[in-house]
Amino acid sequence: MGSFAQTAPAGAGGTLPAVTVREQAEVPQTKNDLRVRRTEVGKGNQELRDIPQTVTVQTERLIDDRNLDDFREVLRTTAGVTFQAGETGEEDVRLRGFSLQQAGDIYRDGLRDAPLYERDTFNDDRIEVLKGSASMLFGRGSTGGIVNQASKQPFLMGQHEVDYTIGTGRLHRLTGDFNFHTGENAAFRLNAMVHEAENWGAEQSKRGIAPTYRWGIGTRDEFSVGLFHLDSEGRPLYNHPWIIEGGVIQPLLPARNYYGLGNDRLDTRATFATVSHVHRFDHDGQLKTQLRHGRYERDLLASAIGFASPTTRATLSDATVLRRTPKARTGISELTQLASDYSGNFNWGGRRHELLAGVDLYRDEARRNNNFTAGLAPAPTTTVGTPDDGAVRPDTRGPTPFDTFDARNIGLYAQDLVSITPTVKLLGGLRFDHFRASFDRFNGATGERSDSLWSPRAGLIWQPGDTSSYYVSYGTSYNTSGDTYQFAPAGPSNRLINTAPEKSRNLEVGAKWEVFDGRALLGVAAFHTEKYNERNTDPDTTASQELLSGKRHATGMEFNLAGRFTPRWEVFFNHTWIPEAEIDESNVVAAANGGGSQVEGDRPALTPRHSGSLWTTYRILPKLRVGAGVNYRGSQNPEGARNIRADSFYTVDAMAEYSFTEMVSARLNLTNLTDELYADGLYRGFYTPGTPRRAELTLKTLF
Template sequence: MNRLSDQQRQSLRDFPQAKNAEKFALFTTLCAAGSAGWAQDVATETSESEEVSSLPTINVESTHPAAPAPRPVPRPVPAPEPEPVIVPEPEPEPLVIDDSTYRPQNLSVSKYTQPLLDVPQTVQVITEDLIEDQGATTLREALRNVSGISLQAGEGGQPAGDNLSIRGFSARTDFFIDGIRDFGAYTRDPFNLEQIEVAKGPASANAGRGSTGGSINLVSKKARLNDFIHSDLSIGSDDLHRATLDINQALPGIDGAAVRLNVMGHEAGVPGRDFVENSRWGVAGTLGFGLGETTYVPGGGKSGKQGSWITTPSDTRLNVSFFHLEEDNVPDYGIPWVPDNAVDPRLTPYINQAPPISYDKFYGSLTRDFEDTETTIGTVEFEHDINDSVTFRNRTRIGQTERLSLTTAPRFVTGSDPALIRRSDWKDRDEKNTIFANQSDFLMSFNTGAVHHDALLGFEYIKEDNERFRRATSNPGIDTDFFNPNPNDPIYGTFKRTGAATYADSTSTSVYLFDTAEITDWLELSGGLRHERFELDYMSVDTAGAASFLSRVDDMTSGRASVVVKPQENGSVYFGYGTSFNPSGEGLALSDGGRGGSTYQTDPEKSETLELGTKWDLFDNRLSLTGALFETNKTNARTVDPADPDRVAVLEGVQRVHGFEFGLAGEITPWWSVYASYTHLDSEVLSSLDPTQIGNELPNTPQNSFSLWTQVDLPNGLFVGGGPVFVDSRYNSVTNLREAPSYCIWDAAVGYEVNENLTLRVNLRNLEDEDYIGRVGGGHFIPGEGRSVMFTASLEF
């Protein structure tokens, strides 16, 4: 089977916080000026290169003496000599790459040793082109393309944007950047992403602890050898102002070296939500060495072929990257569910439902609520081809995320008539997460007899720390009218640390092995094993300074195995089995009681998944069609006996999710692109110590979800696109008392390619301005965005 190597694929491939309009306008002006300056430099270099004359023809004369003329032999009719056969010089074999905008061929995660077509697991990839066509400005917006993912509202001060579940199971801690866990609590922006890879089904063998329903890997932009500049300047409704700049430059005088810089500034309100604001800026840089060696192949001779430059991958490659993102937001905890003790007659018909109000109402405090985050990540990636069959790869990362926030959680004043909202239930978050990670992998290709193997042997060490300090405010807040809230009510006072804090130190040590064996041209066997030792020390300090200590050590072995049958080269049918583990401290916290139960004595949960699926590349490999049947069983889910006064969590619960899904990605024709995803989920609690939960659906697990985006290129540079997003009804908790209704919204885009350097695009979202619940939480929900429009000018040189 023909496959691109990592080398071939690689060969192709303090800004101040904008807190006011003046600073943001300056940033936008700088981006535009920078783009124009770079364009002039590129044009100058191009004109100079065109003046280079062609190489002169060299005539070579023989130095040997001429041989004597042979004695003539008379012949009746001399036969004409045949025309000389001119054999053209062999041209360098071109690299065959996938040019479909929505359908990638390969995954960046090295633990998948096959191309995407033959990976025995459902994996959806959101490409950079799809993100740009839709005008997505957050990871949450981009993930709307993936069915089977449900968004959750923040609880306990956790950020709402990146809190989600996959196939019915929480994935809050299952984010990765370039294959390394990203535990930080912040809202992720796609300005530095090449693609988003969503692997569904248990992936502990690949990713480590967690990943019951799946995992999300964010692929960062890396330096390339080709020079380019790309800038997007956007304005839109709700005071949207956004600018991004992407510059890539090969380093002169250093063969195979390049640098790339990405910058982003964003300020906007939230369509359909009063007073909520999001302001952030980010910068990311990468420096690459060994990207390839460029060699000139001369032409001329009898073939008449012109000379050409070709790039061959280097044996040793080094990539150094840096990422920094800051946020300064007015946070949003949305709207409260109507509680079962409501007495206001305007609300009693809506017990445990969404209240009958406009979804733009804001119950926070503009004089108190805030959210600040700061994330910094540095990564070094080294690769060396030991020989044609073995490659060594090492990734080392240091990262830190700090978050300071205070958010009002809207809750009703018990028994109030008219209904009042109390602002004393505020959620604070003062924490710092740090990570040190090191991965070392050996990628091997070898034969055992007639069987070919692509294998990976690796070791991973990760140290993650979390520090959280409790804060209190001297002013508990002022109650406000539920139907007419006043966010400008004066709530002043101090907001300082109380002395209470928690400290978590964790280390994870793993060794893993993956292998894909090509038995024949139509049969592959693949499998993988990971053994992980997860150690967590947890200290809690109260306001008086008294400390308590909890700790756990878990040894977990997870695996996957599959059979892949290839009826044709462009298709595969697979059957796979995989396991995952969820240790009690996977969120870097342990408990000896309380609402969630005592967990420090509880062993990890275990899940198993069976999946039968098929994948086909159609229309000359432009379009990918996928389908799968699956079932996930968590056979020892944590559960707490309501009658147990100590509330010890035990592993006696059973949860099951089974269903099917379909996917479509790529080009139906060269001018018609499509990306579609449908998932059906049937979830159930089969066993629990709380009998009221048995038979209930799992929270945040819609039975049906569907998304479609299609785009058509029209004559004269025009293009149009659009499609729906549908999410079925879902419950906010396992009690199944509060249900968010189903919804369907429509988005659209229209654009015009003015020339090769300028493209204009208009993105419209929620065309019908439908009110819907975008994210569900325990005591509240966050409405989805209302109708909005965004105008973007894309400059490229």
């Protein structure tokens, strides 16, 4: 805390006027560093060493250095993350093998983010991944963890930055970050982005703007109001067909090749406004309240590409015919959220307590049509040797018939971190959620579901010094059977309405150390995550209900390292090792299933043994900094195809940055330097290719 001393006016005797006490103004810390010391991913503003779970943070510096403009590119460099192909990646992202995005585990500033739109990093200060079950903090979902996008906030300094990027695939990208110090404790920040890329046929055009005004910064009462708008239009590369040899997927078509139609589209839009207030109490506590309302839209009409006849490596040629099957997905969500979180420290019973408590309310009014292709004429075929042939198919579908959904949730939680001794802390928390949802399908079916659930969390932390922290923690999570995705595929009978929530638990033992004189943070953890009542279709009444008869687990280790080894040398490393993962119980029979979904005893789909990323930079001259990195992912099975697998792969990236002056610099990024051809996302009949080799040059100016 700091205070501004005032001189007593003449004749005032010994009486001084009132002194205004203010906290030191915050200045962004992640712009020039690969590590962070504090985070709000666990609610409140906590040191990473006080969170008894694995937390991986990708800062703005790391995102810029690697030119990670798309949110999914950040996830691809995060250990433990895999992708299910289909719906162009919007449908399902996995963390430690458990569904992430479909369960709604993507957040922005601690509030749930709708899954419909294509995210961009132009307004991200950092992206934080909390791994392991976390329903005590966030409610439904969060079996494998959650991802939080921390938005850029105004700060008390005049500082501006403009970046222009030109790259392969006819990429042109312009971003601006403008921060205005408008008053003693007020600031306005504007982030904006324009992005155009042809991508050899898979076009993308994006526009984004995010203004935020913040006042009362560092005072007792702080306010902010912000708007976010992101509009993305383009033609998606939905998939490539595979050839199987010896049970291994062979991605033989060039990753650049776009075989979709000229009028395919993937158009998404997100617009939301956020109002927040922070009240700081005298006893070192604060109450943060956020209100957000937004509208999110997605309109997909794409072509699923397949071989027109059985094809092998020997018969594959430029003349091989490809069919184009329509895939469509349309959705609109009106999402309203209110969250109020208290965090504070106090002494009671001779012990120091760090209390977190809060309440949050959530309502999602949604409309969906998950495969609206009725009325479309057959698409013309194409050949392997004629990508991006310009062929079109008129959109003759007529008005979209929507299913409508209304999901509501109220949650209350409290957590206490008690200092039992100067070096030992005990963590205990409990959350209660009441979830209600209703739906009205366009075929006339209706239904409702209501659940009340308790989510505990416990942990023990030993901190023998300021540079080390050892912990053990236990947490739970649940997935309701009534969100806007899981009503939809059940057909007229809506069997999921009769199914209670799935439940999971996570046990983690780990340690975090400050290394290299506090310039870097090293974390190591062992975990066991178990979903112990997974949904299975009832074999006797497949049309009317599902059973919570399934069970699966994943056991492994996490490794994280971020920071500076020397003033010139920076390193970011994260690795997930899952040597043991298994479907423990399932009613799916292998003999009848053939090559389909995983059965009892199988390793779960999209759960590689090894995955991770390494990135390092070194300043070899005062004006020249170079960097290199490796992304890798082990062999894995697609969902719904247990008898085949995709090979492991690694890609190499490189960077060189030259500073002409302190205010002007140029950076060259090379992505997938060896032009590795690999399957990035997997589904039961196809894959999405990984990014081909790209070169991008960015010019940056500060003023």
